[in-house]
Amino acid sequence: MLGATVADGIFFLLTYYGVARLVTPGERDLLFVFGGVLMLYLALSILRSARRPAADSRPPRPNRWSSSSIRRFPFLLGLSMGLTNPYQLGWWIAIGAGMVAEFGGSIAIGFFVGIVSWTLILTATVHAGVRRYERLSPVIAYASAVVMAAFGLWFLGVGLLTTTL
Numbered sequence: 001m002l003g004a005t006v007a008d009g010i011f012f013l014l015t016y017y018g019v020a021r022l023v024t025p026g027e028r029d030l031l032f033v034f035g036g037v038l039m040l041y042l043a044l045s046i047l048r049s050a051r052r053p054a055a056d057s058r059p060p061r062p063n064r065w066s067s068s069s070i071r072r073f074p075f076l077l078g079l080s081m082g083l084t085n086p087y088q089l090g091w092w093i094a095i096g097a098g099m100v101a102e103f104g105g106s107i108a109i110g111f112f113v114g115i116v117s118w119t120l121i122l123t124a125t126v127h128a129g130v131r132r133y134e135r136l137s138p139v140i141a142y143a144s145a146v147v148m149a150a151f152g153l154w155f156l157g158v159g160l161l162t163t164t165l
Contacts, residue, residue, distance in 0.1 A: 003078020005115055010083065011092040012100070012108055019093070020100040028101045029163040035095030036156025042087065043149035050141030095155060 023031065082088055099107050125136060 003075040003080070004082040004088075005078075005112065005119070006075075007079050007082025007085075007088065008092075008112070008115060011088070011096065012111070015092055015096045015100050016105055016108075019097040023097055023101040025101075026163070028098045029159045031094055031098035031101075032155045032159030033163060034159075035091070035098060036152045036154070036159055038090055038094050039148050039152030039155060043145040043152055046141050046145040046148065050138045050145065098155075098159075 099111075122140070125140070
């Protein structure tokens with residue numbers, strides 16, 4: 001959790017001190033359109049995965065991470081996964097840059113409170129029991145998809161209404 005949040009912090013700083021300073025209002029609107037489409041795509045992907053049947057209860061097969069020394073350091077694993085996640089990077093380029101260009105650094109507090117809140121809720125749910133989580137998993141996925149689609153439509157609407165094509 002902390003590693004992925006630090007990755008978002010790094011992306012925020014890069015966006016705030018780099019990308020957002022170069023974004024014109026017209027480009028910001030196009031980023032909002034692109035970001036809205038990206039969020040709608042992600043919402044659709046979540047809905048598709050929520051409809052798939054749950055995997056077997058067999059233990060997972062070992063993979064390259066299971067015996068890796070990085071697995072012993074969850075912070076580094078979360079950080080490396082956050083920094084190399086194409087969806088996370090795409091979000092920061094498309095939506096983060098537009099939001100930071102529009103709202104400045106004041107957006108950071110709400111954004112990171114949201115990330116930490118969601119992560120704590122999700123990890124508490126998983127910690128409460130995997131069996132209960134498996135029953136709640138589709139509910140969480142559908143709720144996540146609805147929230148993501150709502151934000152995607154909002155970004156898309158703002159971008160289309162204010163764009164200066």
